[in-house]
Amino acid sequence: MKLGKSLIIAKYLIKNYLINPFLKSFRKKHALIAGILVAIVILAAIVIFAIFAPPEPEGGNSSSSASIRKSMIALGLNKYVIIDVVSSALTLIMVFEVIRGRITISVMEEAEYEVLLAQPLDMETYFLGRFVKDTVWMFTFTAWYVSLIPIATDLSKGRSKAVLLPVSIFLMTSYLSALDTLISELKIIWREKKDYLRLTALLYIIISAAHSLLARRISPLISAPFIFLARSIVYCATISESILDVLLSLGGGTFVLILILLAEMKLADRISPEYVKPASILMKEKKFKKRERRKIYSLGSSESVFNYLFRWEIVNRRHIITLALILLATGLPAYILRRFLVAKLGISIETLQFLSLFLIPLLASEALSFLINSSMAKDLAAFWIYRVYARDLKPIARSLMLKYAFYLSEAFLVISVYDAITASPSMILMPLIILPLTILMAFLLLAVVTYLASRRRIIRQAPVGLYMLEELAASLVMVIVISIYMVSDILMKFLLPTIPDIELAVICLVSLVLALILHKILTESLSDLMFSYDVLS
Amino acid sequence: MEEKCSIEVLSLHKRYGDTKALRGLTFSVEPGEIYGLLGPNGAGKTTTLKILVGLVRPDRGTARICGRSVTSQRVEALSFVGYIPENPICFQNLTIREFLEFIGSLRELSREDVEEAMSYYLEIFELKEKRNEYVSNLSRGMIQKVLASAAFMVRPKVLIMDEPMAGMDPEAQHVFKEEVRRMVSRGTAVLISSHLLDMVEKFCTRIGIINRGVLIAEGGLDDLRRRAGEEASLEDVFLKLVEES
Incomplete structure (x- = not known):
């Protein structure tokens, strides 16, 4: 391994993926520098405020932290x-990565495979460079978690250890990324024995679950791999743990991260560049695999577009089976927990219901990252075809809106199945009731990323994935979507069980009509936006 | 004395799922030779080239650059190679200058050498004014010129090129061919895959035709012509041999 070359790789990959996309977006460099300076000043002010804020007396309870604490205890x-x-x-999540997924290491741009790996580099050098790039990338993102310091400070009653929260989150993302790469390496090396690997992962889950049941608490077998990281995050917001406890957890996490990295580097030279695949190639392969005898052609152009953009993706056996399996995987454990284990494990029914709030960010971010990284990149990459052959962009906007609303609703359906089993059966109607909101979310997502992508040639040329700015914008939309869904979920839990059936039916009908009207109006707006962003710009 | 380098491909086999891309392909390219690899779509040309630059691992067989195996001595073998990929693939958000500096530093060229080579190649390919332009703002032909500059800049003993002139304007094609000839005169071994039969006919010193992963004919243009009639063009030869195979 050559450290110097790894650093060169990291330097130019960071320029390509992180720095230059920003520089390109700001025609005037001093505007960019001013923006960065303002962001740094704001973040620094938050940190200084958190450190020097007067500590709250031991017995005191600030209103926000007290209410959060109270509701959690309840x-x-x-x-x-x-x-x-x-x-x-x-x-x-990591065990799931072992069980599912491709046997590849994915990269954003084809050049990383076809140009970079055709240079005289050993894979260890490449992997280290890639790790440094990923670390800097994640650091840029986690820097924004500085804004959580005041909340952690409040919860910990003014302890200065709260400033370590972004460091803990940064460590967690680096750890997840390194572990993900290590898992991919192992899957490549043991590709001939991949079924044994999957079986081992499955056995690990079964044994851990059995141990949890016997011990009547979550087994250390399943919590151990991430215990240091979880502690380092949670301890930032607790009262009784000292800064030393946070530092010790961070140290433990860093030590394991170093071990993972060493293993990653050790295995790197057993990986052929053949397994490093650009996102665009992975998408093509996925599409080839899915190719069944499906009819696109129709005399009406709108119908052809609808067939390609919506029907192919949503109404196919593979998609329906996957959705059914996810619903089953959520519903069955929820039922077993509710029916048999709540009492045995000593968990209150409220806790069980509260868990759906954890499911929302998980499922919504999964659905959105799928839409953004896979479906959207593919849909936008083919945009030139629509522009050349379609008479207008309305059918495209209509089908895209419908598809994205459908994906988001499916994510929400999973949550509503869980809620229906653990809280109230009427919760199953939740995706229908909030359908107008979902249509709005789909519009927002498409409008923001289409606008940004139209400035980057992603639409005009082959798909190369999303860059920093698109990712940031998509993350912002994701935060909005998750917040709206969480608030809706809490509200519905309170309201729906109290509403009589007939009124519930009326509400559903009104929502449906409202959603249809919104879909029609926003389709017009989206097609206008798409036209003016891409064609006129 | 400088080491003269050759390309050796011995009984290469490669399979993608059920598809056999290569079925025992064998040929070699000697120093100072321009070898044109022809074949219909899906014949295995790109797979062969990717094996030679270490991007794809063969299932069986050997590929050597300057006597070094591209699988077991990958880094050493690739240090002799300049490669131009099939598509105009380049880092979208680097400027031309940054991209060439990137390749130069990976090849451990001195700053002066990189500056000198950059200045020379950007001048002959008329890209000097665009050196600070982002790759994403360049046309297909311009990206090909940048990739050619990067491949030439490292002073390769072996040049491997997949459709290198696609999208280039006639002037750039001329400059490109002159530059390749200059390198060949110094002993560089050149392997070029292309569908531009006219270009291959005039430019290459030896031609190999592959179909379904095996070599079906090889030799100088005159040797190949004899198989299809004295007056036959390379196009006639190509069509006849592929049909017969």
């Missing part, structure tokens, strides 16, 4: 439960 949640739940959820 739900049976304490710091130990939260640490266990967070660390187990992170472990499960």
Whole structure:
């Protein structure tokens, strides 16, 4: 391995993916510098305020922290439960990565494979450069978590350790990314024995679940891999843990991260560049795999567009089976928990209902990252065809809006199935009731990313994925979507069980009509936006 | 004395799922030779070239650059190679200057060498004014010129090129060919895959035709002509041989 070359790779990849996309967006460089300076000043002010804010007396309770604490205690949640739940959820995500997914290392641009890897570099050098680039990328994103410091300070009653929260979140993202790469490497090396690998992962889940049931708490087997990280985050907002406890957890997490990295580097030279695949190629392969005998052609151009953009993606066996499996995977454990285990595990029913709030960010971010990274990049990449052959962009806008609203509704349906089982059966109607909001969200997502992408040739040329600015914009939309869905979920839990059936039916009907009207109006707006952003610009 | 380099391909096999891309392909390119690899779509040309630059691993067989195996001595073998990929693929958000500096530093060229080579190639390809332009703002032909500059800049002993002139204007094609000839005169071995039969006919010193992953004919243009009639063009030869195979 050549460290110097790794740093060169990191430097130019950072320029390509992170710095230059910003420089390109700001025609006047001093405007960019001023913007960055303002952001730094704001972030620094938050940190200084958090450090020098007068500590609250031990017995005192600020209104916000007290109410958060109170509601968490009412739900049976304490710091130990939260640490266990967070660390187990992170472990499960990684185990899921072992079970599913492709045997590849994905990259954003084809040049990273076709140009960079055709240079005389060993894979260890490349992987280290890539890791440094990813770390800087994640640091840029997690820097924004500085804005959470005041909340953590409030919760910890003015402890200065709260300033370590962004560091803990940064460590967690680096850890997840490094572990994800290590898992991909192992899957490539053991590709001939991938079924054994999957079976081992499955056995690990079963044993951990069995141990959890016997011990009547979440098994350390499942929480251990991420326990340091979960602690380092949660301890930033607790009262009794000192800054030393946070530092010790951070140290533990960093130590394991270094071990993961060393393993990653050790295995790197057993990976052929063949397994490094650009996102665009992965999308093509996925499309080839899915190709079944499906009819696109129709005499009406609108119908052809609808067939290609909506029907192909949504109304196919693979998609329906996947959705059914996800619903089953959510509904069945929820039913078992509700029916048999609530009492045995000593969990209150409110806690069980509260868990859906954790599901919302998870599912919404999964659905949105799928839309943004896969479906949207593909849809926008083919935009030139629509521009050349379509008489107008309305049918495209209509189908895209419908498709994105459908995907978002499916994510919400999973949550509503969980809520219907654990809270009230009427919660199953939630996706229908908030359909107008979902249509709005789909519009917002498409409008923002289409606008940004139209400035970057993503629409005009082959798909190369999304860059920093699009990611940031999409993340902002994601925050809005998650917040709206969380508020809706809480409101519905209170309101729906009290509404009589007939009124509920009327509400559903009104929502549906409103959603249709919104879809029609926003389709017009979106097609106008698409035309003016891309064709006229 | 400077080492003269050749390309050796011995009984290469490669399979993608059920598709056999290469079925025992064998050929070699000697120093100072321009070898044109022809074949219909899906014949295995790009796979062969990707194996030679270490991007794809063969299932069986050997590929050597300057006597080094591209699988077991990948880094050493690739240090002799300049490569132009099939499509105009380049880092979208780097400027031309940054991209060439990137390649130069990976090849451990000195700053002066990079500056000198950059100045020379951007001048002959008429890209000097655009050196600070982002790659995403360039046309297909311009990106090809940038990729050619990067491949030439590293002073390769072996040049491997997949449709290198696609999108280039006639003037740039002329400059490109002159530059390749200059390198060949110094002993560089050149492997070029193309569908431009006219260009291959005039430019290459030896031609290999592959179909369904095997070499079906090889030799100088005159040797190949004899198989299709004295007056036959390369196009006639190509069509006849592919049909027969």
